[in-house]
Every structure is written in C-alpha cells, then in structure tokens.
Amino acid sequence: MAGKESSSVPSTPLLKDELDIVIPTIRNLDFLEMWRPFFQQYHLIIVQDGDPSKTIKVPEGFDYELYNRNDINRILGPKANCISFKDSACRCFGYMVSKKKYIYTIDDDCFVAKDPSGKEINALEQHIKNLLSPSTPYFFNTLYDPYQVGADFVRGYPFSLREGAPTAVSHGLWLNIPDYDAPTQLVKPRERNTRYVDAVLTIPKGTLFPMCGMNLAFNRELIGPAMYFGLMGDGQPIGRYDDMWAGWCTKVICDHLGLGVKTGLPYIWHSKASNPFVNLKKEYKGIFWQEELIPFFQSVALPKDCTSVQKCYIELSKQVREKLAKIDPYFTKLADAMVTWIEAWDELNPSGAAPGVANGTAK
C-alpha cells in the first residue's frame, strides 16, 4: 500500500527528527496503515487510555514509545493526578514527555482525506508548512495566508505588519463527520462536511475559537506548557471540553506573547461520529459553563511580567481559581491541576538541561 503514495513523499520528510506524533488510544492502531507513507519516518508517542493490562497492537515498522496509565503514574508520581483517565485528554501527557520541538496529534478514527483532485492529503506536511511560516494576527488578509505560493498581502495591508508573528499552533479540519456538539449531532444526524475550503488563515488577536484536538499541530517550544487538556473523564463532572479548554488558554497566551494561531488546511477524513447520547452526558455541564468561560477568557489580562508560557499559565490558573470557582468547585480542582501540570512539565523538561529521560515502554 505504501508504495504508490510514498512516491510523492520526499525521502526525508520535513522535520523528521524534530516532531513527535502523539496518539491517544484505547484500541489497536490499524488506522496507522493508511498513514504509513506519511507517518512512518516520524517517531510516535502513543498514550494508552483505559485498562493498562490491555495490549495495543501497533502495525509493523513504526518507531514508537507507548505509555499506559501505570507508566504515567510511575513517571509523574503524585503529580499524575493532573492527567485525565478514560478520556482522550490523556494525550497531553505525550506533549510533556516529548523532547521534540514540534507535536502533531491525531485521533485514531481519522483517516487520510483526499483533496478535490482526488489526491491523498499529506496532513502532516501541511501542518508543518503552517507552523514554519509566520502568522498574521494583527490585521486580516482577505486572500488568506499571504505566505502561501501564489498569494500575498493585498492592497491596504500595512507594510510594517508583513513580517508576521511566529506561528505556535496549526489547527486542521475534518471532512466527512464534522466536529459537532451533542445537541447539533442529535438535530443533524446525517450532516457530513463535504466542503473543501482551500485556505489557511490566522485567527486574529483577541478572537477566541473552538480548538479541536483531532488534527492539531503546535510548536512545543513556543507554546507546549499551555497545551494542557484539563481534567476530563473518569471522576470528573465533564468531558469533551479538553481541547476547548486547551484552545482557550492557548489562544489567550499566544495573544499575550505575540504568537500566531492558524486554522484551515489540512483536512483529515473523520470516519465515525461518536454517540450523541453519550456525548450529551459528557458535555451537559460544559454547555452551561461555557457561557461563563467565554466571557472570562475574552476579558483575561495577563500582566507584563508574564514573559514565559509557564508564567502565563500559572497566572491564568490563579484567575481561574479566583473567578471561576463560583461556578462550580470543579474549577478549584482544575486550577490546582493547572499548577501541577506546570510543575510536572518543568520537572520533565528542565530548562537548559539535556533532553530528559522519559521512561516509557520504548520499543
């Protein structure tokens, strides 16, 4: 299978040794077969959710390390309580143990999509292009990404802003099953996304967006510590807001630090809608809470002395504790976990030190 497609893949793909692919899963990773031409030369970090005694099968020929709950508990000790269990939010453990500059994370129900010409889309390559070219958060360019071949800044775009800002996040989209919430799934059970929008654009400074973790890449050095997926799943009153939480925190911190967030290309093929009834149960509280969270994030101000992602994130945790605890005691717990997450991050990623040792089940 790899034969035909791989002809279009350069023999040494972009950022081969600088990027890890993080996959949270509870099942055998057969979906990787389809991604083989695009992923095989990269290193994978698999975060096994659920029962740690279960064996996850990974197709032959992939270079990976795998962490189950026992590994997470062993590596983080008491700090492991900041990593969610029985929820794909556990993926952020992979961001923490990676030693690479870039992360791509993808769900195991996501397949290779085709562009309108029928060509298979190398999603990872497009994400890398997005991350390696600047963003334009301070002024909107009507022809979308001005750094793409065949595009530029249009008349009226201030010249002083054309250098752009470093890109921290590349948010990719989904053909077939759109990323809808439970109410929308219930109302539109048959809706499929067939619209291929050939654009990448920067989410302007000051604007929040719903960041989906299904097909997401980021610069770990620039923004990694903000990519905490929160407390979801087992023992928590909420699910399916893990990536949203990470997105809101990340966007606010990117805006403060002058970093860019892009959305648009690449598409993946999202194969299967999750159960809307199960989703409704998970999302239920989030639907209410979100109405207060958005105004909170829209008005967050970070002080000038927050010059690193870690400092921003600790400051954000304080504001969460102060301003959101009144919604539900959950937010006090979450604020604690945000602090624990940063402590654990710094422990595994001592600044200036040589790459730390991550004792996973490396294979």
Added chain:
Amino acid sequence: MAGKESSSVPSTPLLKDELDIVIPTIRNLDFLEMWRPFFQQYHLIIVQDGDPSKTIKVPEGFDYELYNRNDINRILGPKANCISFKDSACRCFGYMVSKKKYIYTIDDDCFVAKDPSGKEINALEQHIKNLLSPSTPYFFNTLYDPYQVGADFVRGYPFSLREGAPTAVSHGLWLNIPDYDAPTQLVKPRERNTRYVDAVLTIPKGTLFPMCGMNLAFNRELIGPAMYFGLMGDGQPIGRYDDMWAGWCTKVICDHLGLGVKTGLPYIWHSKASNPFVNLKKEYKGIFWQEELIPFFQSVALPKDCTSVQKCYIELSKQVREKLAKIDPYFTKLADAMVTWIEAWDELNPSGAAPGVANGTAK
C-alpha cells in the same frame, strides 16, 4: 448570450426592488453584457467620472440612472466638494442618492468568474445571501459560515452566540488579477489569483481588514452613511485608499453597533491590472500614512451615546481631526469632508420621510 445562463436565474431575482447596483465609470459599459443574466432585472446607478460632456453608452435593456459631475454639483451644491473627482471614490455618490435598502457596487473591469466546476458565478446572488444571513463577529467558527447549507456551529461554540449579529457588509473577492498595491504589483507582475476558496467568513470584532470596493455589497439602512469613500484623486494628495478608508471607518462602526462584516465568496473575474507606476504615485503617501492610520483605527473608541451610524461617523470625524491632523493637513480637510458627507446624506435621505427625489439623468 443571456439565454443559456438565465435558465439558472430565478425569474424574479432576490431583492429585485430593494437593491441598487452602483457602477463608477469613465467608459462605455460593455462589460454589462456579460452580467446581463444576473443584473438586468436590477436598477443601476451609474456614476460617471471625469469629463461630463462625454457620453457613456449603456447596453440596451438595462434600467439605470446616470450622474455625471454636473449632476453631482447641481444636486449637492457646495456640498459636492465631499465627492471625489477623477477617482472611483466618486461611486459613494451613488450610495447617497439610492433609495434602496441594499447596494452592490462593482468595477467596470470585473467580469463573471467561474467556480471550479466551470459554472458561472452569480456574484450578486451570493452577496445577497451573505447579507440576509447573520454574521458571527464574537467567536470564530472553524467551519466558516455556520448559516450555509451543510455547515453549522462546531463543538465548543457558545450557544448564546449562535443567533449571530445582523450583517452589514459582504466583501467579495477576485480571481485572476489580485488586488495588490503598487509595490507588490511591481515585484510580482505575473502573479494571478487562481485559488478558489469556497468560504464566507465573518471578520471578528476588533479586527480590521483591507476592504476593496471592486466587488462589495452592503446594507445601506444599517451602515450606508459610513460608506464614504473619502477625498481622493483630483486635487488630493492621495488615491487608491478610498475603499480602505471606508472599510476602516465601517468596521469600527460595525463593531461599535454590533453589526457583522463578511468576506470571501463571491468571486468576480478581475480582468486587468492597473498600471503599477501610476498606482505608486497615487499610493505613495498612503503607504506611509497607513502606518499611523491603522493604530488610530485599532484604538478608536466610540462613546455609548453614538447610537446611529451618523452619530458614530461625526464622532469619528472629530477624532480624525484631533489625532490625524498632525500627520498632514489633508486629514483636517478629510474630517471636514466627513461632516459634509453626513450633512449631504441626511439632506438626501430625510429620516422618516418618503423617498427623496434624486434628479439624475434617469432614463
């Protein structure tokens, strides 16, 4: 020619009696032949620029009124000095004399574009759809316009924001010759826009954009008085910033009044690049001034008692006078013209009165 295409055009097109098409020109309007199936049932307002003794030929069968400089001087008297001469900025006179709720304005070097399937694009119909559906200025929807068929709000989009905001402006794009400034034209003389991006999106609140007047529609009742294209061309130190100026003023006022601005579809086919050397001469000062104008518009705050477009615009003229006059005496003249424009607008559009009489050369 009309026969074939018109089969896909409904016999009574959308908003037939509620929309005027405004065309600034210095030449015969042969380009209308190509637009016949889409425009013929609408009323045209032609603003003839340059020598008023010249006769502009309009193809048979179109319903139009035409205003030349003599008409403008006669109708506005001394206030006519707010309408530019020898510059397509004169088009805004057409917005003022229209009595309709909606305006579509298009340049006479813009032809019907084709979508990727080869179908001719009814640009006006798409603009109308954009204007008649809400905007989403307060939160970014990653699947673009959620009101389009086959799309919706994605997971994580706050439910309280899904009603959207009324749409005031629909900014369309251009295939073939992109709308570049003179320096970019000089550097990339052969660049053509071939990317058809199948999306409409709302420019978020607080974000400015470069509004091009080539292919633009708006709700005149909601935002008309802000669509002043400034002082450009004959006797002025600047050109080619008419639509930009209107766009910055309009966006700031839309943000203040809770109105939405969309960009994206529809495309027109822009046939001919203007001369980059001539353009450089016109833009020269704008390139410098713009660097101060953008921070000005980014920080404009309109007081709460500015509850109408007119009040907002008069307030904006005061701030232009106060804060931009230091750049160049031109901005004092412009601030005066902004006030004159609103006076003229109100004179021709007495609120609550029956439609006024516009004494053009109606045919």
